[in-house]
Amino acid sequence: MSNQNGIKVFAGSSGRDFAIRICDYLGSELGQSKVITFSEGNTYVKVEETVRDKDVYLVQSIGLKPNDEFAEILFWIDAFKRASANSVTVIMPYYSYAKGDKKDEPRVSIRGRVCADCIEVAGADRVVTMDLHSPQIQGFFKKPVDHLFALPILCEYIKSLQMDDLVVVAPDSGFAKEARKFARYLKLPVAIGDKEREDHSENAKIIEIVGEVKGKNALIVDDFSISGGTLVDLAIELKNRGAKKIIACLSHILLNEKGVEKLENSPIEMLISTDSVNNPYVESCDKVKLVSVAPLFAETIRRIHNRQSVSPLFKEVPIEVLDSGSKY
Known part of the structure; x- marks a missing residue:
């Protein structure tokens, strides 16, 4: 396989489309590999080209099928290490088990920590x-973790919509800090929803909105949504309080079939997100606009591979990345 820049990018079963976009930016060819899922659910992976002494980059989110995708990542890392790869960098645009970040009730697992330990034990560098x-x-x-931000790419797309009288709305106080980052980038005011979650049903009740939204267009921002319940409930409450057009913005879109149906029947006119998760449920939804962050990850890979600093990407995304991350 010809690969002039020497970068070896491989894809897991749910990361192939994203990996192809990365390779398009880098001018590389996707590594040759194979995944088989047997009838009883076992996963088999095989690297179909030599990676001896190579630095390899494995692309796979832990997304809509977190258990299968997580196990597959472990098998890939092991396969690369057993094939004598020099290093293995896991390109994981979305880390689903990051939701399990603390022990906030008795007798529960800190799932994010368990997964991190497993990824390192398997051999990720x-x-x-x-x-x-x-x-x-x-x-x-x-091991080193490079934590990238979708905000600049998402905000540049929001700017292109040229919406007047816009206010950034956080769904709860927990996301208020991130919402203020959106507001600073876009030079907009902020409002904050106050929601109450009583259990693990993925449903929360909006009980108050702090900030002026009457007569304004609203931009709801959050990191992800699965059921769409909080987004839709907040949009309805914003309408009740006199908001005009309502759009939403997510870093990761995990809406299931029922979530897409909720979105279609909601006051939300547009939902902007990234392609960090391969989500077939949103493909036919006209309200969903995806902006690719594959160029951002590709630029990160290029800098890691060339032993260059990645930190500038946390502050200002290069214009070539913004230009390449167009909607599709």
Whole structure:
């Protein structure tokens, strides 16, 4: 396989489309590999080209099928290490188990820590991810973690919509700090929803909105949504309080079939997100606009591979990345 820049990018079963976009940016060819899922659910992976003494980059989110995708990542790392790869960097745009970041009730697992330990024990040398649910999860790893941010790419797309009288709305106080980052980038005011969650049903009740939204267009921001319940309930409450157009913005889109149906029947006119998760449920939804962050990850890979600093990407995304991360 010809690969002039020497970068070896491989894809897990749910990371192939994203990996191809990365390779398009880098001018590389996707590594040859094979995944088989047997009838009883076992996963088989095989690297179909030599990786001896190579630095390899494995692309796979832990997303819609977190248990299968997580196990597959472990098998890939082991396969590369047993094939004498020099290093294995896991490119994990979405880390689903980051939601399990603390022991907030008796007799529960800190799942994010367990997964981090397993990834390291399997032999990963580095992890690249984006918009972790809790940034402190980087500390679960002893190996280097590059934590990227979708905010500049998402905000540039929002700017292109040229919406007047826009206010950034956080769904709860926990996301208020991140919402203020969006507001600073876009030079907009902030409002904050106050929601109450009583159990693990993925449903929360909006009980108050702090901030002025009457007569304004609203931009709801959050890191992810599965059921769409909080987004839709907040949008309805914003309408009740006199908001005009309502759009939403997520770093990761995990909406299931029922979530897409909720979105279609909601006051939300547009939902902007990234391609960090391969989600077939949203493909036919006209309200969903995806912006690719594959160029951001590709640029990170290029800098890691060339032994260059990655830290500038945390502050300002290069214009070539913004230009390449167009919607699709």
